[in-house]
Amino acid sequence: MSKYLKGLAVLGAMTLVVTACGSRPTESNQSEGSDKTNSASPQAGAKDFRACMVSDSGGFDDKSFNQTSYKGLLDAKKELGVSSSTAESKSDGDYPKNVGGMVDAKCNVIVTVGFKLGDQTAISASENPTIKFGIVDYDIKATDLKKTNLKEVPTNVKSLLFNTAQSSFLAGYLAAGMSKSGKVGTFGGLPIPTVTIFMDGFWEGVQYFNQQKKKNVQVLGWNETTQKGLFTNDFENKAQGKNTASNLISQGADIVFPVAGPAGLGGLEAAKASGGKVNAIWVDTDGCVSAPEYCNVLLTSVDKGMDVAVQDVITTSFQDKFDNTPYVGTLDNGGTGLAPYHEWDSKIPADLKAEIDQLKKDIIDGKIAIKSKVQPQSQ
Amino acid sequence: MSRPWVRELVVSFAAVILALVVGAVLIIVSDADVAATWGYFFSYPPDALQASWTAVSDAYTSLFLGALGGWKPISETLVQATPLICAGLGVSLAFRAGLFNIGAQGQLIAGALCAGWVGFSFELPVVVHLLLALAAGLFGGAVWGGLVGLLKARTGAHEVILTIMLNYVALYLLQWLLTTDVLQRPGRNDPISPVVEQTAQFPNWPGTRLHLGFLVALLAVAAVWWLLARSTTGFQLRAVGANPEAARTAGMSVGRAYTIAMLAAGALAGLAGAQQVLGTDYPLTDGIAGSVGFDSITVALLGRASPIGTVVAGLVFGALNAGGLQMQLQTQTPLTLTTVLQATIVLFIAAPALVRAVFRIRAEGTGTVLAKGWNA
Structure with a gap:
């Protein structure tokens, strides 16, 4: 035992000698280095402004909505040079402590992530009317006032919602137009509104294509009318995602639309393994940027701009322009949309692209009504 | 020494x-x-x-x-320790009967599900409602654990595999029920249940989150200690845990001991679940159990599978959880530490x-x- 320990110690000392011979930074750049907010152009009073965020029990490393929202905080910090604090939650019981801790840390704006923090955000916002709150994927008006012992919905909370059914509609139309087998597939992580809204939109897009072109492209893995479909019951398990996608592929789907966070990457893997027969559409962020190894099988991605919305609520609070009108990301305001086609730009027929551009306009103008019941209400 | x-x-x-x-x-x-x-x-x-x-x-x-x-941090430590102690007791008790109970997580979820459902579905007088919700929690956990004991006793199925699988069943059952009218909050699409009625909530110590559930946990400790150290059943459990063959030769029913041990272990984990939903969380979500069920296994190991040891270990883990949150808030040290x-x-x-x-x-x-x- 001690022999090994000695060996380890020698090894450790050697690594220290090798790595620790750098020279000390000079005073001037050291003070800059210890300055934790590396801002390009800090604005006046930025240091005194504190932007904060509380994750739900998924944590900031969930490769999903917590992480994307966290990116919004980092972007705001970089842009404005403001200070920041964060609190990660391990269980639902941590929310009072964590949101309370952010209040104690004298945060000027607190962004909470996910519907699980809804009640706690409403309570803390009512108790602290001078602090601005933002909450991702939750409509503060849905708060049960009686049960939370509140008199009214707090006015210092901005809900950040996303109508991804609109952009998924375009994705569904694109998938139907590109499918050779006449079958496209989708699967979700869990049957919760923030997931099924993508699947609803996708399904409707395909139905619209069929109606317009007198075709019969089938959607495997989801049916909006019955609200039944295929789920991995997990957002982490890539192997499960791959199995689920392979299942769809074996039933004939040649385009898959995984809505399962990191587990969905397994779906892209399955598409890639097909050697060009099967392709995919990614969700949340531009897949060619977040997972470039799969870019060649990605027709496009359905973008959900949580980071942009979070950055925006922090920026407006900082500039004293905060308002509590719910933010609903739509095709119109760019809060959701289709990412560039990247490698597929030349392979997608020009008239299909033109039709999608036209569809986008029609959805914005209200000429095409999307029926999904889980769409957030804008007012 | x-x-x-x-x-x-x-x-x-x-x-x-x-x-x-x-x-x-x-x-x-x-x-x-x-x-x-x-x-x-x-x-x-x-x-x-x-x-x-x-x-x-x-x-x-x-x-x-x-x-x-200070008092407030200590109260937070006790809040965090409460479910760990109860679920840890369940794991300890099963250990003493020679069973690896990996299923505290599932039993806890089953308990929380039943306690929560009783907590928000009915309107009952103050004390009655809490007692009924608590009993429902114990019942849910006991069913989930007892099933394992029964299957092991009757069919010889291994409890490790049974408990692990039942963890999944409990979680997915909860996730599914949260999307149906049984548990889903009216008017909401998200998988979250209504808030437990005030009459079913554990009363809090004024100004803190510390609730009466902690005292219930201490009562459970005393009960488990008595069961193991003073009762005939407890003696049989320990005898079966030490050597099932010898116990059988001595005329004890090994199957009965396994069933009783898992029933009690499940009830204790169910109590932890009831404490979560009636004491701190109030609405049910799929994160109701957090990692308490799994942490309770380490608590039981750390406490050497004894009731007193489990309390001490539960307090240590509770202190680390409460302190960890504070450490994260003040120094931004990641909670994973x-x-x-x-x-x-x-x-x-x-x-x-x-x-x-x-x-x-x-x-x-x-x-x-x-x-x-x-x-x-």
């Missing part, structure tokens, strides 16, 4: 110290600014030492103060020879055997 329990206490304490040292290294490495100062350690050592000392002492000070620095600390403590406790070697503690006699291997 003569008595075995003193030796074990010393080893446990030493394990905590070692874990804190490992944690300190992680704090230094994970802080980019501090790590940078080590890059030029040999040209100017004071920087690195100073920065490291500040980072580590700040983090550990807020960890300590967040857990024990607490998890690493807890894991390292258990790792060192599981390897007492390593701890003895580091601290030059002489090994005397053989340690107690916690739980024997597969079907031993």
Whole structure:
């Protein structure tokens, strides 16, 4: 035992000698280095402004909505040079402590992530009317006032919602137009509104294509009318995602639309393994940027701009322009949309692209009504 | 150092110290600014030492103060410890009967589900409602655990596999019910249940989150101690745990002991679930159990499967959880560090020879055997 320990110690000392011979930074750049907010152009009073965020029990490393929202905080910090604090939650019981801790840390704006923090955000916002709150994927008006012992919905909370059914509609139309087998597939992580809204939109897009072109492209893995479909019951398990996608592929789907966070990457893997027969559409962020190894099988991605919305609520609070009108990301305001086609730009027929551009306009103008019941209400 | 329990206490304490040292290294490495100062350690050592000392002492000070620095932090520690103690007791009890109960998580979910449902579905008078919800929680957990005992006794199916699988069943059952009218909050699409009625909530100590559930936990400790140390059934459980063949030869029913042990273990985990939903969380979501069910296994191991040991271990973990949240809030040290600390403590406790070697503690006699291997 001690022999090994000695060996380890020698090894450790050697690594220290090798790595620790750098020279000390000079005073001037050291003070800059210890300055934790590396801002390009800090604005006046930025240091005194504190932007904060509380994750739900998924944590900031969930490769999903917590992480994307966290990116919004980092972007705001970089842009404005403001200070920041964060609190990660391990269980639902941590929310009072964590949101309370952010209040104690004298945060000027607190962004909470996910519907699980809804009640706690409403309570803390009512108790602290001078602090601005933002909450991702939750409509503060849905708060049960009686049960939370509140008199009214707090006015210092901005809900950040996303109508991804609109952009998924375009994705569904694109998938139907590109499918050779006449079958496209989708699967979700869990049957919760923030997931099924993508699947609803996708399904409707395909139905619209069929109606317009007198075709019969089938959607495997989801049916909006019955609200039944295929789920991995997990957002982490890539192997499960791959199995689920392979299942769809074996039933004939040649385009898959995984809505399962990191587990969905397994779906892209399955598409890639097909050697060009099967392709995919990614969700949340531009897949060619977040997972470039799969870019060649990605027709496009359905973008959900949580980071942009979070950055925006922090920026407006900082500039004293905060308002509590719910933010609903739509095709119109760019809060959701289709990412560039990247490698597929030349392979997608020009008239299909033109039709999608036209569809986008029609959805914005209200000429095409999307029926999904889980769409957030804008007012 | 003569008595075995003193030796074990010393080893446990030493394990905590070692874990804190490992944690300190992680704090230094994970802080980019501090790590940078080590890059030029040999040209100017004071920087690195100073920065490291500040980072580590700040983090550990807020960890300590967040857990024990006053009545409010202590109350938080007790809140965090409450479900860990109850679920840990369940795991300990099963250990004593020779069963690896990996299913505390599932039993806890089943308990929380039943307690929560009773808590928000009915309008009942104050005391009655709480008692009924609590009983529902015990019942849900007992069914989930008892099923395992019964299957093991009747069919010989291995409890480790059964409990692990039932963990999944419980979680998916909860997730599914949260999307149906049974549990879903009216008017909402999200998988979240209504808030438990005030009449079914554990009363709080004014100004804190500490609730009456903690006293219930202590009662459970006393009950389990009595069961194991003083009752005939407890004697049978321990006899079966020590040597099922001998117990059978002596005329005891091994199957009955397994069923009783798992029923009780499940009820205790169900109690932990009831405490979560009636004491701190109020609405049910799929995160109701957090990692309590799994942490309770380590709590039971750390507590050497004894009721008193489980209380102490539960308090240590509760303190680390409460302090960890405070450490995160004050010094922005990632919450994962607490998890690493807890894991390292258990790792060192599981390897007492390593701890003895580091601290030059002489090994005397053989340690107690916690739980024997597969079907031993």
